[in-house]
Amino acid sequence: MPDFTDNLKPRYDGTMTLQAERDASAINVNELANHLLSRDGFLERQEKVLRVLSKEKLFKKDQQMNLSRPERYHLGLARAKAIVRITRREGWDHEDYKMCEYLNDEMSPYHLHMTMFVTTVREQGSEEQKKYWMPKILDYSIIGCYAQSELGHGSNVRGLETIAKWDPVKQEFEIHSPYLTASKWWNGAMGRTATHAIVVAQLLLPTRDNPTKYEGFGPQTFIVPIRHAESHQPFKGIAVGDIGPKYGYASMDNGYMLFDHYRVPKSAMLSRYAEVSDETGVLKRHGHTAVVYGSLTFVRGQIIMHARLVLARAVTVAVRYCAVRRQFRDRDSKSDLDEEMKVLDYPTVQIRILPLLATTFALHYTGEMMYSLYHKSRETIEKGDFGPLAELHSASSGLKSLCTMLAADGIETCRRAMGGHGFGGGSGLVGINADYLSKPTVEGDNWMITQQVAAYLIKKMTSAVKNPTAPPTDPTDELFQFYLKNRDHRIPQNVVLSADINDQAIVDVFQWRAADLSFRAYEARVVEKKSWTKLMIQLHTLSRAYSEQILVTTFHNSFNNTTSTLSSPAPAVLRTCFRLYSLYTLDQFASSFTLTTAASANSIYALPDAILDLMADLRPHAVKLVDAWSIPDWLLESALGRSDGKVYEELFDMAHRRNPLNRTTFNPDWRSEEIVLGSGDAGHGLLAKL
């Protein structure tokens, strides 16, 4: 309906503002975009898939924040089905399918089917099992999920309570939940969607001497039908359902599931690595699981590559909006005619956003390094030899932890840096924030899994101390040997000296700090025999320091490549990003760098000024740098982050023309029980729902 608001314009033109920002930087956006995103044809694929999806009405995103939980799932399932059908119609491959999920940007009820479910069958099924199941899975004639974590247990797989008892007479397993806490919990797609589940359960076999007594053989995987193919009702002996609303993931039916002496045939146990012998009833193990660990490193590499895009998205919105938004005139301004400042020119805004912009690149080069290392060593891994991947595998849990945390916290920092509008649905960061926040706890709680890295480093340091001249097998050995040789006469390095920044020294102090913390952990645990629990905080810090060292070193190593392939000023700007990420991190953990005698006190004092200068250098390129991440407007779904700068027009349009609450007139008078004006319903309809 046309009204007087149609002719109103914002006071400052956002499109011209962003154009001026882009004109002020000489960065070649296309070239940088290709540098960042050419792996597996990402950019072309994004364009191809976007062209198709954005035309489908079902994928329109502008109403989804108004929907209730059951409605969001309804929509999620409809979209999941549509993506499969579109993929078939267009003749797309699996990478295209994944691009659909990325652009659709919500957790699909089919997501677990095409990830954990199919991967587990492929990696842990015997040839025979794969022949039976794989066609059904790829054809979607069954829909699967992966049921590992339980109501009472998450990270600790060995503590799972669900049991699978072998019945040697009937040659069957009996799956059972002895306690309420044994209920499977959180498992995606299980609540309403899946027909089958991979169930992880403690295998119990009767002992030889006394068949009524059982012995545990640890967690094993079973493929279990849970719902009837026709009626979609659960089978008898299974109680399964959705666990209810969550912080995010509204479109996904995370589920619970309990078993009451539920029987499955022998073939249900995935048996590539272990099976129960027909004759003797004992567990026969065969093959090694090294391949699985190889792909775990790959998965973590993928998580980091995803983290960089998620963070890039938040930074894109924040940079563009803060370049358009104005607030207050400069306090030192003398004239009333001066325009209000763009908030991106405030150092208090820069310090929140620009280090995160630099972080997206830091994550990028480490993710890339993990990918190429994985691809290079793939063949040797198949034979069980990790080669150069061994070290990376141990480090990858720490990296995953650090990178997902940087991204999750970064989204929230960006959202808050945008002031009030960041809280609104128009920011586009509300959904992504809520959905991404699961990452720091999903797939191993970030605080828990960092212990693996620390344990690895203590082991490495122990052997370096024992044999300081053994030929080093990897960079960590080299670092530790260097550290042990020099620790008695270490001179703290000057990272910044009278406004000069020394890149080599930056790398050195990050490495030294990691080595020193490793040595202290070694002393505390191995020499002084302190209890593990007492040391946990220290070990967490160690893991973080070690991971930061990898990010910084890898970023530094990328300079050769960027200098030779990118045109000016991109290489210099990337170097500024490297310095900003490093010095910002240094400043945040300044006391850790001084206590480990890594960096000199003088350079710590010089950091705030150096950081301000770096931000001033980076500031003119900010808009073009986020442009290079090539996040389509359709995916951003953000009024504030639009590439054309029409921030206020879009915010108003969302509120005024697309908001269902404005279609209802309410009765605000407290004397009347009526809620919707003219409905004559004295609030009864509402009470019935409560």
Added chain:
Amino acid sequence: MAPTPAWVKKLEPSGPQGHELLAAERAKSNVPVEKLQELLFTKKVIDQKQKVLDVLKSEKVFDKSQNYFAGRTERFETALARAKRLRNLKLKHNWTLDEFRTASELISEPGPYGLHESMFLITLNEQGTPEQRDEFLVKANDYKIIGCYAQTELGHGSNVRGLETTATWDSQDKTFIIHSPHLTASKWWIGSLGRTANYAVVMAQLIVDGKSHGPHPFVVQIRDLKTHEPLENVHVGDIGPKFGYNTMDNGFLLFNKYKVPHISMLARFSRVNPDTNQYVRQGSPSLIYGTLTWVRSTIVMQAGSVLARGVTIATRYSAIRRQFQDRDAPASEVGETPVLNYTMVQIRLLPLLAATFALHFTGKSMMNLYSENQKKMNAKHENANSSRGAGPEETQSGSDILADLHATSCGLKALSSTIAAEGLEVCRRACGGHGYSSFSGIGPWYSDYLPTTTWEGDNYMLTQQVARYLLKSARAVIAGSAPSNDTTAILTSFRSRASIGCAFDILGSSSDLVAAFAWRASFLTFEALKHRDEQGKAWNDLLVDFYRLSKAHSQYMVVKNFYTALQSPETRGAVDQNTLAVLHSLFRLYALHTLEQEGSEFYASGACSKHQISLTRTTTVMALLAEIRPHAIRLVDAWGFDDWVLDSSLGRYDGKVYEDMFYRASELNPLNRITVDPYPDSDVLFRRVEGEGVRSKL
């Protein structure tokens, strides 16, 4: 969905049970929960809360069990029904304003009458003339008109002077013309405006005879009192879904040359004379700043209890949730360790537990200071009105201290709301996977609290005000013309020792610990002063320094107030020695954990040595965690949150965590009434929906 089978109903969590674990926790400590709770809130307030709670629990409309499932429109409808009911209950039970506020707090969701009951009434009362109060306030008090407070615009938040809405005086027909010249002039974010209010206080730039006089408040009718439709040339609506606050109809508002009568401009402090068409200022609005200080003190105190909700939930759950066997546990101790025994969990939760008390005592002492000095001020006013001048003993009265409090309160508001918001997220994550479920009760609470970090002044913006004040005080100290208050006292003391240094025994003496915080804040003040006055750096380049400075000063205030509260006879008389010792450990944990986080600033200022910081980290903080650990459950119990208020499976008082999670998922969850068609080849989505159907809303 089929009814829950009998074999499921029979299941119990694997042992030890949650209620046993919490009972054992409570038996380990002798902290007197009730006494401590009375120290925090007083017996009177606790009883009153219980009385109101009983009323609310008996009303069906306040039932919370579907809150986490509903969509935006449903949530708003329910909130409106609740707001209406609450008003009825207030009359029925003859509740005082305090009791009414308690009720809102217990319901714990923003309601559509929220801005009517706060800013609308306050503004009419404080800025209206007696005539205007008769015209508007009487009806508003009686809810005959429902109002809101429309200041922020689409393009402008904190900077009131940049507002774009205009109110132009028309000398011909003696009216004001309210107008929105740009799209960015649209009022935006205004609570209660979207669907509920029929009146608004509108802040607009007053223009008289072509000259602008800055922003002024106007009382404007925006909707018809019968049909509730917007009036002509007024365009108003809800701004859509948000991160949280979805029970509130935050709105937008645009005017197209909309005329309002002369009486609309709230004229206590300035008015347009209708006869001469002159703009006249009268009286001083400085009293209003007092209200602002008061509001900020309540934000500080609330931050303590807001955070305490998250800490209560996470601490109770961590005492029940067990994960992994202790690597060093003796073979005799089988079973997994409650995660609260892990130092890694303690270091996240216990400093936050300490912060809840620190913030509570800080807010409380600010409010005390405020009311005492307000009294002195008023007394002085009365004296000034009498013919006799102020005596010498009165010249040091409240005003200096109040000015100090006003300036420093913005920094504290920023620090405390940031601690609370970020602390809640830490609590949520500390609950592991289940923290992500709405049933944790933390997530939804966090998203409703978040705007506090940006409203009443954005937390980053506010820090400039504190810095400006501290620089001014430092200049006065150097010039020897400083008024007497706490800020000038620490700056003076710092200056007197600047050339001989200090040696604070931060680990051995609590008063030294407080002094170290004062030292660091003073050091940063004089550093900033040097940058600005001697080196002539641009204001804009110093903003990050100012942010650090404000944080340092506010941290000093919290540490000092917490320490002072523990020394006060009021506290010492309320609880026994053991409990005092536990509270003292909480104080030291809060202070030392903060000191260790900001280590490099303390070190750089010379407040303590590198070695002391190292010892703090590796030894003292760890020892404090161990001291506080056994009392953790009783300490959160002392906050006295009723289960109905927490609305959390993980934080239940009785520890029946898993039973409640399961009950909510399987019995309360509407999604389980739906049977789907899961295959992509079929267009059918929902085969069967029990009860009400799901409407298609796309």
